Structures are given as C-alpha cells and as structure tokens.
Amino acid sequence: MITGKAVYETVVGLEVHAQLLTRTKLFCGCPSSYGAEPNTLVCPVCLGLPGSLPVLNREAAGMAVLLGLAFGCSISNRSVFARKNYFYPDCPKNYQISMYENPLCTNGTAIIGENGRRVGIERIHLEEDAAKLIHDDNGASLVDFNRCGIPLAEIVTRPDLRSGKEAADFMIGLRQIMRYLGICDGNMEEGSMRCDVNVSIRTEGSASYGTRTEIKNLNSFRAIEAGIEFEIERQKELLSSGRKVIQVTNLWDASGKRLVAMRGKEEAYDYRYFPEPDLLPLVLDETLVEDAAKRMPELPDPKKMRFQEEYGLSAYDSDVLTSEKGVADYFERAAALAQDPKTVCNWVMREVLGEMKRTGVTMARFPVAPESLAELVILVKDGTISGRAGREVFLEMSATGCAAAEGMKRLGLEQISAPEKLEEYVSEVLRENAPVVERYRRGEGKLIGFLVGEVMKKSGGRADPHAVNELLSRKL
Amino acid sequence: MQPLTSYSISRLQEMFARGTVGPVEVVRAYLDEIDSKEGAVRAFIETSPDQAIERAKRLERLDPKEYPLYGVPVAIKDNICTSHLHTTCASKILAGYTPPYDATAVSRLLDAGAVLMGKTNLDEFAMGSSTENSAFKITRNPWNTDCTPGGSSGGSAAAVAAGMVPVALGSDTGGSIRQPAAFCGVVGMKGSYGRVSRYGLVAFASSFDQIGPVTRDVMDCAIVMKVISGHDAMDSTTLPGNGNDMLGSIDKGIAGLKVAIPAGMSGWGMDEDVRHSMDDTVKFLETSGARVSQVELPDMDVSMACYYVLANAEASSNLARFDGVKYGYRAEAATLSGMYRASRGEGFGEEVKRRILLGTYVLSSGYYDAYYLKAQNVRKMIRARFQDVFDEIDIIAMPTTPTPAFGIGEKVDDPVAMYMSDIFTTGANIAGIPAISIPAGLSREGLPIGMQLIAGAGREALLLGAAGALEKNCRFRERCLPDPRRWGV
Numbered sequence: 021m022i023t024g025k026a027v028y029e030t031v032v033g034l035e036v037h038a039q040l041l042t043r044t045k046l047f048c049g050c051p052s053s054y055g056a057e058p059n060t061l062v063c064p065v066c067l068g069l070p071g072s073l074p075v076l077n078r079e080a081a082g083m084a085v086l087l088g089l090a091f092g093c094s095i096s097n098r099s100v101f102a103r104k105n106y107f108y109p110d111c112p113k114n115y116q117i118s119m120y121e122n123p124l125c126t127n128g129t130a131i132i133g134e135n136g137r138r139v140g141i142e143r144i145h146l147e148e149d150a151a152k153l154i155h156d157d158n159g160a161s162l163v164d165f166n167r168c169g170i171p172l173a174e175i176v177t178r179p180d181l182r183s184g185k186e187a188a189d190f191m192i193g194l195r196q197i198m199r200y201l202g203i204c205d206g207n208m209e210e211g212s213m214r215c216d217v218n219v220s221i222r223t224e225g226s227a228s229y230g231t232r233t234e235i236k237n238l239n240s241f242r243a244i245e246a247g248i249e250f251e252i253e254r255q256k257e258l259l260s261s262g263r264k265v266i267q268v269t270n271l272w273d274a275s276g277k278r279l280v281a282m283r284g285k286e287e288a289y290d291y292r293y294f295p296e297p298d299l300l301p302l303v304l305d306e307t308l309v310e311d312a313a314k315r316m317p318e319l320p321d322p323k324k325m326r327f328q329e330e331y332g333l334s335a336y337d338s339d340v341l342t343s344e345k346g347v348a349d350y351f352e353r354a355a356a357l358a359q360d361p362k363t364v365c366n367w368v369m370r371e372v373l374g375e376m377k378r379t380g381v382t383m384a385r386f387p388v389a390p391e392s393l394a395e396l397v398i399l400v401k402d403g404t405i406s407g408r409a410g411r412e413v414f415l416e417m418s419a420t421g422c423a424a425a426e427g428m429k430r431l432g433l434e435q436i437s438a439p440e441k442l443e444e445y446v447s448e449v450l451r452e453n454a455p456v457v458e459r460y461r462r463g464e465g466k467l468i469g470f471l472v473g474e475v476m477k478k479s480g481g482r483a484d485p486h487a488v489n490e491l492l493s494r495k496l
Numbered sequence: 497m498q499p500l501t502s503y504s505i506s507r508l509q510e511m512f513a514r515g516t517v518g519p520v521e522v523v524r525a526y527l528d529e530i531d532s533k534e535g536a537v538r539a540f541i542e543t544s545p546d547q548a549i550e551r552a553k554r555l556e557r558l559d560p561k562e563y564p565l566y567g568v569p570v571a572i573k574d575n576i577c578t579s580h581l582h583t584t585c586a587s588k589i590l591a592g593y594t595p596p597y598d599a600t601a602v603s604r605l606l607d608a609g610a611v612l613m614g615k616t617n618l619d620e621f622a623m624g625s626s627t628e629n630s631a632f633k634i635t636r637n638p639w640n641t642d643c644t645p646g647g648s649s650g651g652s653a654a655a656v657a658a659g660m661v662p663v664a665l666g667s668d669t670g671g672s673i674r675q676p677a678a679f680c681g682v683v684g685m686k687g688s689y690g691r692v693s694r695y696g697l698v699a700f701a702s703s704f705d706q707i708g709p710v711t712r713d714v715m716d717c718a719i720v721m722k723v724i725s726g727h728d729a730m731d732s733t734t735l736p737g738n739g740n741d742m743l744g745s746i747d748k749g750i751a752g753l754k755v756a757i758p759a760g761m762s763g764w765g766m767d768e769d770v771r772h773s774m775d776d777t778v779k780f781l782e783t784s785g786a787r788v789s790q791v792e793l794p795d796m797d798v799s800m801a802c803y804y805v806l807a808n809a810e811a812s813s814n815l816a817r818f819d820g821v822k823y824g825y826r827a828e829a830a831t832l833s834g835m836y837r838a839s840r841g842e843g844f845g846e847e848v849k850r851r852i853l854l855g856t857y858v859l860s861s862g863y864y865d866a867y868y869l870k871a872q873n874v875r876k877m878i879r880a881r882f883q884d885v886f887d888e889i890d891i892i893a894m895p896t897t898p899t900p901a902f903g904i905g906e907k908v909d910d911p912v913a914m915y916m917s918d919i920f921t922t923g924a925n926i927a928g929i930p931a932i933s934i935p936a937g938l939s940r941e942g943l944p945i946g947m948q949l950i951a952g953a954g955r956e957a958l959l960l961g962a963a964g965a966l967e968k969n970c971r972f973r974e975r976c977l978p979d980p981r982r983w984g985v
Contacts (some may be wrong), residue, residue: 068817070590070698071577071599073731103813106860113818164819231751292859294868297702297810299732394934 025204026260030220030252031229033183033242036194038173038204039149039212040083046148046171047074047117054210058164066169068112073298076101080171081302082125083203084146085312087173088125090197090319091141095309099145100123106289109163110150116145118174125301131321132189139190140178147172173204179218179229182250188241191215196320200345208239215244219251221259230255231265237272247272250279255280290388323348331361337369346383347373352388357394364397368385371411373415374420387421388414394425403484410431437484442475445483447490449474460496500525501659502566505716508662511585512560512567519552519567523611526569530660531615535642536635539655541574541750543614551611563609564723570619571655571953574615575622576679576707577696578602581612585698586630587620587654589818589825589843592805597694600731601665601707601724608723613661616651620845621815622672622700624648625917628908629847636904637679639943642856643901646676652710664710669700670803671896671921673708674933678896678946681935681976683717683963689928690735692721699814701807702733704925712815712971714934714964718742735954745961751785753962754889759790764919767899769939774895777936777947781893786853791885791892794878796919802878803922804915805858812855818843839875850911875926882927886952891962894920896933896946912929920948930956932963935972944976 036185045052048065056306064072088095102120128141149169155161175194181187195206195213206213220232235251238244244423270279318326320342327348328339342348351368353433355361372393376386396417400410405428436442449471450457460467468489475488500522503511511517527545534540538793552567560566572578575585577595584590598606606612607880619629627635627650635650637643638658645654653676656664666673668686677684697707709720725739737810757778763869766774782786820826827838844852858867897917907914924931929952937945947966952958 021738064595067822069595069597069823070583070585070593070817071694071696073695073733075730075732105813105816107816107819107833109832112817112822115813115817290861292813292856292861292864294809294859294864297733298699453635476648 027224028252028256029224029226030182030184031222031232032183032187032248033179033232034175034177034181034187034190035216035218036175036177036191037149037214037216038087038175038194038198038206039081040171040173041205042077042079042083042171042201044077044079045169046077046080046146047169049385052170052489054166055278056166058162058166061166062168066112067165074117076299077171077300080146082312084124084144084173084421085161085170085202085304085309086145086201086316087175087198087203088128089309089313091125091128091130091144092203093128093141093144094102095125095304095415097120097304097306097309098122099304101146101291101299101302104147105292105297108150109161110153112151112165112168116148116150117299118293119145119298121295122301130190130193132186132193137186139180140174140177144173144175147174148197169255179220180220184245184252187215187217187248188245191241191244193320196343200317202321208241211239214239217248219246219248220265221252230259231267233265233267234269235272236269236282237431238406240274243272243274245400246277247279249419251276254296272315283478283484312344317345320345330357331365333361333365337365340369340373344383350383350386350393353390354394354397357391358401360397360401362403365393367393367397367414371414373440375415379418387419388417392417392423398426399424399428401485402426402438404479405433406485409481431446432480433482435494436479436482437487439487442483442487442491445478446488449478450495457496468496500590501529502665503657503662505565505662505711505719506715508568508935509560509564509566510627519555520549522941523548523552523569523613526613526661529658530655533658533660536636537654537658537660538570538635539616539645539651539658539660540614541584541586541617541630541632541651541914544581544612547580548611548613548666558609560609563719564719565605565663566609568610568663569661570610570612571613571616571652571661573618573622573649573652573664573666574604575618575667575698575700576602578615578666581615583615583698584632585621586618586632587848588631589839589846590698591821591825593633593824595696597696599707600693600728602696604726605665605720610663610723616649616655616664618651618672618879619648621811622648622669622705623697623811623847623851625715625914626634626902626904626907627651627654627676629845631845634904636899637943639681640901641806642903643943644904644906646679646897646901647778648672649684649710650679651786652675652774653677653682653684653766653967654707654886656680656682656710656712662712663716665707665724666710667697667705667706667707668925669706670925671808671918673710674896674921674946674948675918675932677710677933678935678948679944680789681711681938681944681946681972682712683714683932683934683967684708685717685721685932685963686737686924686930686959687721687725687956688735688930690731690899690927691739691930692724693726693734695728695730699809699810701810702814704807706925714932714960714967715746717932717963718746718934718960721960725956738957739972741957742960744957745959747785747965748780748958748961750891750962750965753786753891753958755781755786755891755893755962756789756790756885756889758793758892758894760792761894763788764796765898765916766895767939769898770895770899773936773945773947777893780966784965784969785953786891789889791889793885793892794881796923797912798913799878799923799926800869800915800919802874803918804854805867806875808851808855809859809868809871810855811917812852812859815844815848815852846909856923857954878923880928882923882929883952886929886955889953890955890958892896892950893966894948894950896920896948900939900943900945924950927953928966929953930959932959933968934963934970935976936966936970937972938976944972948962
C-alpha cells in the first residue's frame with residue numbers, strides 16, 4: 021500500500037511560433053501584413069500553384085539570427101530548409117517549408133522570472149505560416165491565404181520549465197526580447213505569437229521523464245498557465261490512482277477551462293521530412309553574423325541593471341521603465357535633456373505610463389515627446405510653474421500634443437513670483453483674515469499653512485508657494 | 497522553291513530582316529503542317545492557331561532585327577506554364593487548368609519574338625518514356641506511327657520531327673528530352689542543372705528537372721538555349737550569369753578535344769544497329785582529330801536505382817498539392833480525407849500513383865535511411881565520379897538509348913523495362929551536367945538512332961560545338977527524312 025502521497029515534479033517544454041515583422045513573406049514578394057481583404061495578398065508562390073518556386077527572404081533570416089544571438093545560441097553557418105509533408109487545406113502545397121536536421125540556431129539559454137532561472141533553448145528555425153481557415157455556419161470551410169507564407173521563427177525550449185507560471189514567465193520574457201529586437205509584435209490574442217506546450221510529470225528526483233502530452237491553442241499568458249496547471253492536475257490524478265498517462269494532443273478551451281482531445285499517438289503524422297530541393301542551403305558567413313551582433317540592441321536585463329547603476333533608480337522603477345524598449349528610450353532621452361533622471365523617472369512612471377494606460381495609446385504614438393517632457397520638468401524645477409500646475413500642463417500636452425510652454429500659456433498657468441504681485445495678494449489675505457492672524461501671533465504657528473493656502477487660492481494656484489511662505493513669515 | 501517550313505532559325509531571321517517573308521506567312525505555313533499531320537501524329541494536347549496568327553500580326557509591326565526568335569513558331573510541353581493556354585501535364589487532375597502566369601522560359605521565348613503554337617503531349621506529369629501515359633492521347637512516332645515517340649517529351653519531339661514546329665520546349669528529368677529526340681531523329685538538349693529556370697515548370701523531381709529545347713539541328717538548339725538560359729530571380733537554383741555564350745564554340749569543331757567512350761558498353765543490351773552507329777561515331781571522332789579514350793563510368797544499374805528512389809521521393813511531395821481543394825479535378829465526398837482520396841485516386845493515372853507510392857515509401861519513417869539517404873549518398877558518389885572524369889576529358893560520347901523507338905503498347909505492362917530505356921540518360925541528371933542527343937543515323941527498320949554527348953557542368957558551349965561537328969559528319973537531315981506517306985497525306 022502506498023502510505024505517503026508521492027511528490028511530483030512538473031516538466032514543461034515549449035514550442036513557440038513567432039510571426040516575424042518582415043515587409044514581405046518568407047518565400048515571395050507579397051506583403052506580410054494583416055487586415056487586408058481575404059486572398060488579396062497572394063501570388064503563385066504563396067498559393068503553391070503548380071510550377072512556382074520559393075525564394076528566401078533574407079530579412080527573415082537576419083531576424084532569426086538576431087533572436088538566436090539574444091539567447092546566446094550558436095548560429096549555423098549552413099542551415100538547410102526541409103519539407104514537412106502533411107495534407108491539410110491550410111497548407112496549399114501540402115508540405116510546409118521548415119527546417120529539420122540543420123536549424124539556423126541551436127543551444128541557447130533564456131533567463132526567466134525573479135530568481136533568474138535558466139531555461140535551455142534547443143533550437144530556433146525559420147518556417148512558413150499556414151493559411152487561415154474560417155468555418156462558416158453552413159458547415160463550409162473557407163481559406164484565407166493572406167497569412168500563408170508569413171515568416172515564422174519557431175523557438176523550441178528544452179524541458180526545463182517546472183510550472184505553468186514558469187512557462188508564462190518564459191513567454192513574457194520572450195515577447196519582451198522580440199519586441200526589443202523589433203522582430204515580432206508578440207500579440208498572442210491575434211496569433212502573431214503562438215505556443216504549443218509539452219507537459220509531463222515525474223516523481224521528484226527521477227532522472228527520466230514521464231509520458232508527455234501536448235496542449236495547443238493556448239492564446240494568452242493566462243491560458244498557458246491555466247492549461248498547464250489543469251493538465252498537471254489531470255496527470256497527477258491518473259498516476260496517483262495507479263493509471264497511466266497516454267500520449268495525446270489536447271486543445272485548450274479557455275472559456276470552459278478544459279482540455280479537448282485532438283489526436284492520439286496512433287494518429288500522429290509521419291511528416292516524411294527531407295531537404296527542400298527548391299532552395300539552396302542558407303549559408304551565413306561569419307561577418308554577417310558579427311554584423312548582426314553589432315546591431316544587437318541592449319537587452320532588457322542589462323538595461324535594467326544599468327538604470328539602477330547609472331541613474332540610481334530603484335529595482336522596481338528600473339524594471340517598469342525597461343519593460344518596453346520604447347519606454348526605456350523615452351525615459352533616457354528625457355532624462356538626458358532635463359539632467360535629472362530621478363525626477364524624470366517619477367514623471368514617466370506616474371504621468372506618462374498613467375496616461376498611456378488610461379488612453380490605451382502606445383509609446384510610439386504617445387503625443388508628448390520626450391523633449392517636451394524634459395522641457396516641462398525644467399519649468400517645474402526652476403519654479404516657473406508649480407508641480408501641481410505642471411501636471412495640468414502635462415494633461416494639456418497629452419491631449420493636444422502641444423509643447424510645454426504652449427500648454428502653460430493656454431492654461432494661463434505661469435507661476436507668479438513677482439514680489440509686487442505677491443505682496444498685493446499677501447496684504448489682502450492678511451487684511452481679510454485678521455482673526456486668524458491674531459491667533460497665529462498668539463502662538464498657533466501652524467496656521468501659516470492656512471494663510472499660504474488662501475494666497476494660493478487668490479492667485480489661482482499660480483503663486484510660487486515658497487515665495488509666499490517666505491513673504492508671509494516676514495509680514496507676520 | 498524550298499517550303500517555308502524547312503528553314504533554320506538563322507535563315508528565317510535573314511528572310512524576315514530582308515522582308516522577303518513575314519511572320520504571318522510563316523505561322524500559316526506551320527499551322528497547315530499541323531492541320532495535315534496532327535491526325536496521324538497526335539503531338540498536341542492543344543493548339544492555338546488564332547492566338548498564333550494574332551501574335552504574328554502584332555510582330556509584323558516590330559523590327560525583326562531586335563528579336564532573336566522573331567516569328568519563330570514554338571510548341572511548349574504541356575507541363576510548362578502558359579498564361580493564355582491550358583497547362584494540364586497530360587493529367588485528368590489538371591484538365592482545364594490555366595495558370596495565372598508564364599514560366600520564365602516561356603516569357604523569355606515570347607520576349608525574343610517567338611510565336612506559341614500550342615501545348616504538346618507528354619507522359620502524365622512527365623512520368624514515362626513513351627508518351628503513352630497521357631490521360632488524353634497517345635502520340636505516335638512520325639517515322640513509324642506504330643512506334644512510340646519516346647517520352648516524356650514525346651509530343652515535342654514528334655511535333656519537331658514531323659515539321660509541325662521548328663522548335664519545341666521539353667523537360668528532362670531522367671532523359672525526357674534526349675530519349676524522345678533520339679527516337680524521333682531530332683536534336684534535344686538539357687543544360688547544366690540550373691542553366692534554365694524551372695520557374696513555371698510543373699515540378700516532377702525538383703533536383704533533376706531541366707527545361708530544354710527540341711530542334712531540328714544543333715545551331716537552332718544553341719540559339720534557343722541562349723534565349724532561355726540564365727539566372728532567374730524566381731528560381732534560387734539557377735546558375736549565375738546570363739548563359740550568353742551558347743554560341744561561343746559553335747564552329748570550333750571537335751579536333752583536339754578529349755572524348756571518352758564508356759568502357760564495357762557491350763554489356764548493356766544494346767541493339768546491333770545502335771552499336772554500328774556508335775562504331776561510326778568513334779571512327780569519325782578518331783579521324784577528325786579528337787583524342788579518343790575509354791572511361792569507367794558509374795554503374796548504370798546503380799544510377800537507375802539512385803534516380804528512381806530520389807526522383808520519386810521528390811515527386812511524391814511535389815504532387816501532394818493536387819488535392820482537389822484549390823484547382824483541378826475534384827471528386828465529391830462526405831469528408832475531407834475522402835475528398836482527397838477520391839480526387840487523387842480518380843485524377844492521377846496508374847504510373848503517377850505508382851511513383852507517388854514508391855516516393856512516399858522511401859521517405860517514410862523507418863525506411864528513410866535505407867532508401868532516401870542511401871540514394872543521396874550514391875548520388876554524391878556519382879557526381880564525384882563524373883567530376884573526376886571531366887577533370888581528365890572534355891566530352892563523353894555514347895548512344896542516347898540502347899535501342900531505337902519501341903512499338904506502342906510494347907512496354908506498357910512492364911514498368912521496369914520502360915524505365916530501362918532511360919539507362920543512358922539519367923546519369924547527366926543525377927550529376928547535373930549538360931547533355932545533348934543528336935540524330936546519327938537510321939536503323940535497318942528506318943528508325944532514327946540518337947548519339948549522346950555529355951560535358952562537364954557549365955560547359956554547354958563546348959558541348960554544342962562538339963555536337964555541331966558530329967552533326968555535320970552524320971548529315972542526318974540531308975540523308976534521312978520521315979516518310980510523309982506514314983501520316984496519311
């Protein structure tokens with residue numbers, strides 16, 4: 021009899037497909053863009069018409085190399101395209117051009133999560149995307165070939181992930197890096213980044229792997245985590261009750277939070293891979309890879325460290341500012357111009373990111389340029405306007421796209437620090453609040469705050485509070 | 497006066513330039529030939545007389561001197577895409593299909609001023625050696641209509657042999673231009689792999705396929721090769737350069753060239769008349785100043801095995817796209833896989849299905865290493881062997897086929913016997929090297945015998961020069977012409 025409950029370890033490996041942001045498709049000159057009328061971005065090549073031949077788009081190879089380098093992969097100087105043969109209406113040639121035995125990138129490492137877990141990248145290769153199938157209400161299936169032939173980078177991890185959370189963390193990190201590299205927009209809901217997972221469990225400490233199952237159709241980070249956790253529980257139940265895990269492919273149904281069996285092992289395809297005779301091997305000379313390495317932007321982790329060291333920002337602030345390359349660039353540009361990284365950091369963290377979140381506008385389209393933000397920060401710093409007024413000006417800038425000085429003028433918010441004008445406000449307030457003045461003089465020192473407030477009110481918030489404070493102290 | 501349909505390309509060009517004749521007149525003369533002979537020869541799947549006349553009329557407004565193939569009628573094998581004519585591959589599965597684009601070789605012909613006369617018959621998807629595997633008709637050999645024209649470019653070879661067109665395009669995967677050219681007494685050539693773009697050639701075996709010309713003489717062949725050759729941005733496997741030097745050695749002859757004859761030819765089941773022809777060729781070579789030697793070539797049986805494993809593997813994948821979903825023949829069925837099965841089962845002929853099955857088998861998990869991979873290694877060895885040979889010598893000379901044309905129906909029930917008619921030609925496809933067949937004489941039954949010359953990769957000009965010299969010696973066209981009585985005219 022089993023007395024104690026067995027302790028299981030989760031083993032997860034991912035296969036990620038990322039659509040590359042090339043101008044044209046992988047093997048023809050059709051634009052690789054979305055949203056066009058169905059079957060308008062097609063030609064004999066991506067339709068796989070008889071007699072047509074693929075010609076490699078080298079831009080896609082460059083992007084895959086960049087991704088490989090970001091994970092420290094070795095880049096093959098000779099990779100080979102292969103045909104993966106299977107019949108399905110989304111695949112017009114009934115074979116997909118992919119890579120099999122000699123992929124472009126191998127043996128990399130990703131670092132994920134807060135404690136910096138290392139996850140092996142087994143390979144990254146190029147392949148063509150399939151067409152999109154649309155099933156209508158009458159039981160017919162329609163095929164839109166616009167997506168067919170869009171370049172995909174397939175990223176295959178080693179079975180190094182230990183939970184659904186880690187799998188989701190990996191995907192978040194991968195998306196961040198691909199966005200930094202500008203090679204994929206990483207939108208899982210729209211399918212520009214897709215993920216199939218392999219899940220198995222084993223008794224902790226075991227060196228061998230258990231039988232794995234595959235889950236497809238995981239189209240959000242949440243779905244990845246939930247789908248994997250669901251499957252782990254299912255497998256645990258099976259093993260705990262003395263049953264076996266059977267190799268299957270399941271589809272995740274996010275609405276019902278359940279798995280739907282797609283095919284079993286006996287239905288597994290024999291893809292009959294063989295080298296694609298229509299394409300020459302992809303030969304990359306060393307200088308090309310070195311050039312790509314030189315063009316490699318600073319990646320999120322090193323950037324985060326640098327922000328802490330160079331600007332003295334907190335780990336949290338650095339993390340938030342580097343989550344997107346656009347935001348990090350924005351911050352650095354404004355910080356350099358305003359010569360005050362910490363203040364700029366506060367503005368970006370609170371105002372800029374707040375506005376972006378509120379309006380849903382991306383960094384690329386954010387109406388306040390970093391130059392304008394720097395200008396505003398300087399205006400506040402040198403006392404031209406108060407901090408509170410500054411925030412109003414910022415909202416005006418964000419709404420209309422105007423410059424800081426212009427926004428200030430439009431709102432009539434120039435700070436008043438001219439002594440004559442301030443003197444006038446102060447005298448009026450002292451006259452109108454004689455009883456308070458009396459109490460202050462008898463020792464209720466904190467009432468000065470009330471008086472400063474009154475002056476500020478009179479000035480419509482435009483008076484320089486420091487100057488007002490000073491003047492009041494003198495007069496009292 | 498000589499009939500208009502007898503002139504060579506260069507002679508026609510002179511006449512056009514002088515204005516003694518116009519394209520419409522020439523095209524009409526060839527259309528008349530097609531009209532009178534097609535009933536007996538059955539070379540065409542489709543002819544396009546109205547389009548041809550229209551085009552000839554448009555050409556009359558242009559300057560002949562600017563177009564190397566001005567007004568030259570050409571026929572196109574029906575596995576090469578034409579945007580204004582059907583392209584069926586002689587298969588039920590593509591009946592009625594018109595591609596939305598022209599193959600690169602076709603657009604180069606058109607840009608050079610050629611006039612398309614129609615699409616010629618072939619073995620379905622170029623799979624066969626007799627043009628009997630066509631879903632539409634059986635083409636007959638103009639020299640004896642009881643014989644096959646060879647294949648798979650049998651329609652192209654027969655059309656040129658019968659004088660219905662001066663030029664036709666064929667495709668050669670294992671000998672499909674040279675073998676029918678030999679059977680029909682015409683010139684047929686395939687260049688080095690990658691010399692002519694495959695864009696628009698419906699793929700049979702991608703790493704072997706080449707488009708090439710079928711013509712009446714070597715000079716015409718060189719002129720057409722020059723037009724259709726050259727790098728193509730649409731085909732990554734094309735060679736660099738424009739292939740412009742096809743005519744560079746055309747008058748150089750054969751003196752001083754090192755020519756090798758394969759050793760052990762007696763063991764290849766060669767017909768006696770073919771052997772005589774070969775002996776005559778060797779005599780000519782020796783007397784014309786070539787340095788003749790013997791050379792050990794890769795084992796022909798091994799070559800055939802290698803070819804049939806690899807070509808069918810590629811074919812099984814290339815032909816997967818014909819599934820009834822997007823174009824071509826579609827059978828109705830209740831399920832998707834049922835529709836696939838029925839469309840392909842009814843749409844493809846027996847030989848095509850046989851090859852798809854063989855190709856699928858050799859790529860299958862568990863058999864890949866034993867068949868596909870081993871054949872790839874054999875291919876590497878054969879290539880290396882040819883490379884070594886061509887380090888020492890310039891040209892290999894040998895018969896194109898072991899026998900002259902065989903009878904219709906004679907080999908249809910014995911696929912292996914049929915395959916063996918390509919035994920001398922597949923080597924050049926495996927190695928990717930240029931080869932040409934020229935008519936060398938007639939058998940006692942009055943059937944043409946073809947002699948094949950093979951050169952090292954990239955040496956088409958040298959090959960054409962040698963072929964020109966051999967042709968001059970054979971005087972085939974002066975001595976022999978198909979008997980018109982056989983066409984019932």
